[in-house]
Amino acid sequence: MSVDGPRTSVFTFQSAVHSHHVLCSLEELRQKELLCDVTVEVERRSFRAHSSVLASCSHYFYTRLTNHSRPNLTVSLPDEVTVEGFEPLLQFAYTAKLHFTKENILEIHRCAEFLGFQNLDKACFEFLIPKFSDGGGTSKKVKGKSKNQASNKKSQAINSPSDQNPETGEDRVPQDAGTVMQAASATSSVESPKDCPPIPNDKEMQLDLSPLYARSSSYHMGDGQEQFCLQNCGPQLPSSSMVASEVCPFLSTSSTSDNEKLHSAVATCGADILAMEEQFQKELAMEVRCEPPTDKDLSIASITDGHFDQLEGSLMPPTDCSQLCPLNSVESNGVLDGISGAPDLSSIGTDDNQVFDSNKQTFSELTPKDGFTERSVVEREVAEHLAKGFWPDLSSTLNEPLPLDSIDQSSTGNGSDFHWLKHLDLGAAPDDCPFLRDLSSNDRQTSMGNTLSNEDTGDSPCMSPINSRENSECESDGDCAQCGSNEQVQEVDLPFPVEQISTMTRRAFLQMLKREKLTPEQLEFVQDVRRRSKNRVAAQRCRKRKLDCIYWLEGDIKKLRSEKEKLLQDRNQLKLSLEDVRQNISGLWQSLSTDISPQSEQLQALTRYFSSDCPTSILLTPMASPSLAGPDRDAHANTSLNTILPDTCPEGDTAALRSPAAFLQDNVQSTVTDPAP
DNA sequence: GCCTGTTGTCATGCT
């Protein structure tokens, strides 16, 4: 990708840490009670907060706070809201992390519903509450279990015997117990985050919707509370190099032996986001955001192996990681197996890795002995759900290239904080990644040798899914189309790897065709493969766009519905007040009729007014000023009435708009009290 | 066996 083309290139810089930083700062401000402009009273307890934060998280607060411009407003919440339920929600508003226990989940749910807290219901309560109320029964997810078993089989098939305990068949606990990765591998058969450590009974869980690299250290929990959270299963799960490999195909091209290059790549990326749109190549867009955990937590420049692995781990989506990688699950497992024993992982979760607070019991400290085996299946399921619930669309779309039109959408911050993960273009060629293209193909090959030695596959993560899929599936299905394609590959006997065809740029492709002097059959085959590959990617993009479109439209519908509801409420309210005013006026009208003569100007004016087609809002010219008194005021009122109640309603440009009812009430009252002479 | 969702492919139109 060249950035100095003849045409003007448009670059987008989007900081993925900014929003998190803002949230952290707000939380800090709240802790110090700085700039707090609202006090929320719940059960005689007061919570200082920022109205903007509350209003942005809760419909209830939005409604209550946006109608008041008064500083230092005090909002007393009704009895429905309890401290037990409100406090975690307030915390959530500022940290995107929801702490809950089996005991208070219902209360939180009730308060969240009452307050209209967003981004919580579907993802959390609908699943958690039934699970918890079931009393921790066994999992009924037979399907999922069998699926896991199936993939376990796959995993075992490629696991080297040394990875397993020959007696129990279980994965052997790594030597260096205590490291995150090893803990994970010991528990999960290094398969997927689904098998992340389950939730301990009666321990507080933390639902983390914060952006990547949340500053765990900045968040303190009470003693005895275990910070089990999505950090364990989700984006912050410390993992291995495999994780980044899955997220970014180009990272995957380097193994631990290429850490230096990886580090430089990440350091380059780590400056923040990378969203680039190159127009002169027909808008080849790419967005790669590799963000560090904020300056306090981690200096990019000082990334060590452990840190880097942590970074990579943080990129890990919570769903089945096998789906994220162009490699099939078997390959993924193989990759992980190969990496789990890497020596440079030992620093994770220890010493200076500030992402894990040593004061808290974190994932890194959980050994199979002290926690994993004691947790119920339900809690495991809950943990899985927490992981899945917030990235429902991640796994299915992650391997799709970035649609250009979704860049802006992602930057709007809607939905998951990990939307940007979807924008990693796993189908792009390494040369298209300005930050990673330095990783040479040689490095790729040698490094893949390390990680993929078990499979003995030449698949590049950059290769077309078609190839990866065919390799994984055609073993059992000999007559599939891809096998036919394979046969054709052998028939035409290409002088270069077939996966290159679809990944290389057009220029490189043409040069290669020129260089290799292919036969017509080879040429036809190569072009056919390239066309199909491109079309496949295009179809994926197209479908992704469709889904995005549906997603955004659904959001619009939701928004419009709520607007409509609000408008209807307003209308009803206006109707009621109008009715009140009408009643008042009718009373006034009666007294007016008796007090003033039918020939009086005011009465005539009012008669004209009620009989005219005056719009509901009329233009109010300067009316009887309260500062005036006596005859002056009466004269002024008369003038005003005559001015504003002509045969047709006048249009002006400066006066304030008021409802006719209010206007009439004010002015008629003044007229009645001080009848004009 | 049917249904549904996913994915690859082809055809077609547009740029």
Added chain:
DNA sequence: CCAGCATGACAACAG
């Protein structure tokens, strides 16, 4: 004219 891309339609496949 060609290549690339978007998209509808269809088929195969898996769950």
